[in-house]
Amino acid sequence: MNQHFDLVIIGGGCAGLSLAYQLSQLGDSCPKTLIIEERANYTNDRTWCFWDLEDPIHKDLAPYAWKKFTIKNHHVAHEYSCQETPYLMLPSDVFYKNVLSVINSNNKIQLLTGEKIVDQVTKESAWLIPTSKFMATATNVVDTRPIKTMTKKDSLMWQSFVGYEVELNSPLFNEDQLVLMDFDSIFKEGLAFIYCLPTSKTKALIEYTVFSEELFVAEQLTKRLLEKIGEYTQNTSYKILRQEAAILPMGNKEIDQQEDPTYLFAGLFAGAARPSSGYAFQRIQTWAKECAFELKNNHQLKRFKKDSFIQKWMDLLFITVIKKNPTIGAKVFEELFKNCEAKTVAKFMSDHSSIWDKLKIVTSLPALPFLLAIPELIRSKHRLDRSS
Numbered sequence: 077m078n079q080h081f082d083l084v085i086i087g088g089g090c091a092g093l094s095l096a097y098q099l100s101q102l103g104d105s106c107p108k109t110l111i112i113e114e115r116a117n118y119t120n121d122r123t124w125c126f127w128d129l130e131d132p133i134h135k136d137l138a139p140y141a142w143k144k145f146t147i148k149n150h151h152v153a154h155e156y157s158c159q160e161t162p163y164l165m166l167p168s169d170v171f172y173k174n175v176l177s178v179i180n181s182n183n184k185i186q187l188l189t190g191e192k193i194v195d196q197v198t199k200e201s202a203w204l205i206p207t208s209k210f211m212a213t214a215t216n217v218v219d220t221r222p223i224k225t226m227t228k229k230d231s232l233m234w235q236s237f238v239g240y241e242v243e244l245n246s247p248l249f250n251e252d253q254l255v256l257m258d259f260d261s262i263f264k265e266g267l268a269f270i271y272c273l274p275t276s277k278t279k280a281l282i283e284y285t286v287f288s289e290e291l292f293v294a295e296q297l298t299k300r301l302l303e304k305i306g307e308y309t310q311n312t313s314y315k316i317l318r319q320e321a322a323i324l325p326m327g328n329k330e331i332d333q334q335e336d337p338t339y340l341f342a343g344l345f346a347g348a349a350r351p352s353s354g355y356a357f358q359r360i361q362t363w364a365k366e367c368a369f370e371l372k373n374n375h376q377l378k379r380f381k382k383d384s385f386i387q388k389w390m391d392l393l394f395i396t397v398i399k400k401n402p403t404i405g406a407k408v409f410e411e412l413f414k415n416c417e418a419k420t421v422a423k424f425m426s427d428h429s430s431i432w433d434k435l436k437i438v439t440s441l442p443a444l445p446f447l448l449a450i451p452e453l454i455r456s457k458h459r460l461d462r463s464s
């Protein structure tokens with residue numbers, strides 16, 4: 077193997093593969109790229125959902141789409157149509173298989189799986205990237221390794237969840253309608269809800285999610301998930317096909333970028349996670365496309381775009397209200413969907429909202445909890461900035 081590369085991507089997960097996918101489209105203009113990925117195999121380890129708005133990247137890969145959703149609070153269900161902006165679901169194994177086949181078709185890109193970085197990456201005349209078998213050198217590095225040691229103080233709030241994909245013996249689920257949020261008032265340490273994605277009459281991914289200041293590992297949420305699955309399956313027997321779990325940041329302290337512009341941190345903790353939802357998939361896709369364009373035309377890396385001032389502060393205020401009082405949090409979501417068109421909320425969640433949409437969001441929310449949360453937001457933002 078020739079060991080010098082124009083670009084080394086550390087971590088071939090969502091961000092690393094998405095960038096490589098975009099670069100592979102450049103044909104002969106693609107920089108000579110090496111992806112170093114720790115895992116040996118790609119599996120169906122997560123499910124990416126996003127709204128079908130403004131032609132989202134990889135929309136065509138998503139096998140599931142819902143045009144109706146439910147919001148449930150205190151056992152009262154409200155049904156909404158999202159006909160104009162369906163909610164799409166892309167299982168990660170479908171994504172990995174498709175992007176890997178495109179990446180592999182460009183011989184300027186090499187993917188090394190089952191390999192990891194074993195020491196610090198340093199710079200001499202080029203970046204030195206030590207793997208267990210050889211030293212790769214590179215002009216540019218994109219580092220997508222996640223933060224392994226997350227602590228409470230690294231983010232204003234966290235989204236912790238665990239979900240099981242279950243299969244029933246007899247048809248019960250309504251596959252035309254997903255449950256976006258079914259709030260659980262029994263859970264007191266955060267805003268908790270069930271998220272249920274039925275992919276057929278007998279199969280669904282059912283997740284138990286908590287928005288809170290604390291981080292919850294899967295085992296802490298499993299008991300309540302199983303109780304809720306009991307309700308959703310009417311206590312009939314079911315098989316667990318697979319599990320997925322995560323702790324996603326909501327309003328995180330971003331990784332400090334290096335001063336040298338030829339080394340870029342990217343991915344979930346480098347600006348990809350949207351504060352109000354923790355979601356990152358489409359934001360990663362947009363960055364990957366822009367970064368590939370920048371590399372081709374200016375031979376430079378591109379950072380994640382900062383959120384607009386208004387969107388950022390709306391998000392931070394929103395999560396502060398939920399953090400202060402999870403009971404009000406459920407009411408806030410209920411009011412939001414009741415008073416605002418689904419399309420407006422989807423546009424806001426997908427970084428596509430105009431000033432007019434933002435105004436509609438603001439006016440559909442109860443004013444008092446938001447006004448009361450402003451001092452707390454300023455205090456916690458100071459704490460987060462000081463800890464950087």
Ligand SMILES: Cc1cc2nc3c(=O)[nH]c(=O)nc-3n(C[C@H](O)[C@H](O)[C@H](O)COP(=O)(O)OP(=O)(O)OC[C@H]3O[C@@H](n4cnc5c(N)ncnc54)[C@H](O)[C@@H]3O)c2cc1C
Nearest residue numbers: 087089090091114122124125192193322343344355356357
């Ligand atoms: C279960 C789950 C469900 C999610 N659902 C959604 C959703 O519905 N919608 C949405 O928008 N977002 C969702 N997200 C959030 C976000 O989109 C994902 O976390 C996404 O995978 C982030 O991409 P990434 O590249 O930053 O991290 P990853 O995809 O985790 O990639 C990082 C890669 O780095 C590799 N790595 C780590 N250490 C090393 C090392 N030392 N050397 C080499 N490689 C290394 C890892 O093996 C991994 O492949 C979800 C996340 C999870 C975990």
